[in-house]
Amino acid sequence: MTRIELAKETRTEAVASIKRYFEEGLREPIGDLQAGLLLDFVVEEIGPAIYNRAIADSQARMLLRVSDLNGELFADEFPYWVRRDSKLKARR
Numbered sequence: 001m002t003r004i005e006l007a008k009e010t011r012t013e014a015v016a017s018i019k020r021y022f023e024e025g026l027r028e029p030i031g032d033l034q035a036g037l038l039l040d041f042v043v044e045e046i047g048p049a050i051y052n053r054a055i056a057d058s059q060a061r062m063l064l065r066v067s068d069l070n071g072e073l074f075a076d077e078f079p080y081w082v083r084r085d086s087k088l089k090a091r092r
């Protein structure tokens with residue numbers, strides 16, 4: 001798996017969120033550098049576990065959808081004569 005990269009805007013928001021958590025939740029202010037380093041650690045260390053779980057959940061959902069393709073998309077073959085004959089019987 002490749003390294004998880006955050007978009008610049010996402011990273012900026014995440015750093016701000018970490019700083020706010022430390023200031024409001026722990027009453028211990030931290031700077032941008034410390035918050036960025038913590039974010040890097042979390043993304044590198046815990047990110048793959050979250051990513052793998054998301055892939056497993058997505059795969060399970062896709063398999064559920066694919067397993068019922070016949071029920072969802074099945075089309076009767078050669079229906080013309082069957083429909084025509086049933087219409088003729090209904091007219092009698």
